[in-house]
Amino acid sequence: MQLGGVALDTFPQTNTLHPLAGDVLYILGFLVALIMWGFILVWTVFAIASLTHYRFPFNMNWWGIIFPIGISAVATMRLGKEMPSRFFDVLGMVR
Secondary structure (H helix, E strand, C coil): CHHHHHHHHHHHHHCCCCCHHHHHHHHHHHHHHHHHHHHHHHHHHHHHHHHHHCCCCCCHHHHHHHHHHHHHHHHHHHHHHHCCCHHHHHHHHHC
């Protein structure tokens, strides 16, 4: 979504591609972000289920849990910024 937003502003100014190419890339980035957010929901359910089923001690493998949580928080806040949706704004602050 960030690259699509930059392309939205840059392409008409530099005449590198058709001016509507920035719009297309922005919309495609937004749609891909929504699809990826759906994968984040599935990953969250699996992560919670695996943590409740099997407890493993703190070690380097915890980065496999911490890093995706941070990325999902940033993605949720970005979707809340792009969409006029209170749901993503609140969920981004909770994550």
